[in-house]
Amino acid sequence: MQRGDNQVIQYLIICRSLTYAQRTAKVLERAGISAYVMRPPMEISGEGCMYCVKVSEKRLSDALIALNNANMGHGKIYMLDSDGKSSEVRL
């Protein structure tokens, strides 16, 4: 998605483990939301070696609804721009 000066924004949903991230991604895929399991940048993963699920800016609210419907909790959410800069999203 584009924002302001052509910045592509993605959201990272932090998960406690790889397995949990995979479960999260599966719920989202089932809801028709593209989701990608990856490691977040070091500045996000304070405890090191964390996992997250990346979704597009447009689908974040759908993703949170889908997770809520599936009784799947989630960790913090970060916004990631195309320069790799991240900031926590306060819901």
Place this chain on the structure above:
Amino acid sequence: MIYLDNAATTLQKPAAVGNAVRRAIYGLASPGRGGHSFAKKGAETAFKTREAIGELFNVKEPDNIVFCMNATHALNIAIKALVKAGDRVVISGYEHNSVYRPLVAMGAEIAVAASPLFRPYQCIEAFNDAMTWDTSLVVVNQISNVFGYILPVDEIAELCKARGIPFIVDASQSAGHIDIDMVRLGAAFVAMSGHKGLYGPQGTGILIAGELDHLSIKTLMEGGSGSNSRGKTMPDFLPDRLEAGTHNMPGIAGLLEGVRFIKEKGQRKIFEHETRLVTYAGRLLAEIPGVSVYISDRPGCQSGVLSFLIDDMLCEVAAEELSKRGIAVRAGLHCAPLAHETAGTIETGTIRASFSAFNTRDEVRAFAAAVRDIIEKKKGRKEYQNKYNSINNAH
């Protein structure tokens, strides 16, 4: 060779298992240990395997499925998570050393709820009597690896739940054979092998954790988990807490195909096939003079495993003779001396034949014919010896 040692390891595997293992060796890297495509493929396979296992055993959360080296590994984690020195632990009279020895090592006060073979009602009674107010844990084998006796685990589970006692089920011989529903069962842990009834490769085992505080589970091993790496202790969530070190990806990939095979073929159908073979083998063996067979006289009490003895012949010798005739069975105590003490075979051990989805009635006939041949040859040698002795004595 006719392979009848499936209670130890199912050696005949679906072709897909071997193919998956081969592909995994060259194509699957460690899940969670890298962002490259090989690690991602490994992660996908591990997750699919957890999901497949979850479906088979009705596990709500795949996170609660822990990959282990074998059932012994899984049972050690489970027992050591719940037992402290001096705790009273009630077990069945048919437990394997993989339950008994960890309990001894932990200094538990072991109470054996002993009951006769193939008598489930007496088994329930024995558990009911043994589960005193100070019982901390119950551990029960779902199927005896020696006799194929199916213990009344559902009823024992109900006794435990009614008294608020956590319980562990050893499903080494039942996984892939009979229905195990984690939600209905309500066990603290269910432990199983991957290489027996699930048709996975050796070196695979599974621990399924129930609803309990995962942080309270003591770790047997500590090390890399691919998560919370800056923390000095193992993560407080499953499966990472109990999966230290590199995963056995060839084993897990093979196990996935084994589980798929069971689903495709139908667990119930496989079980019915095996029990038909056991019934047939029991009938043929019972017709041979000099053979004692441990076969249930009640339907639903025995899986595809049976033990037998040959009069005046050590079971190891009989197994050796069967091996010479192309039949692979196991003889001895089968790492379950408690089961032999309960059944009264501790001094002799038994010869065990155990069947899988791949065995046939023709193989059972050949097996029984081999047993008959061994006995007749032995009888012939004895008659010759007697005749020789009488001639010698006459001179």
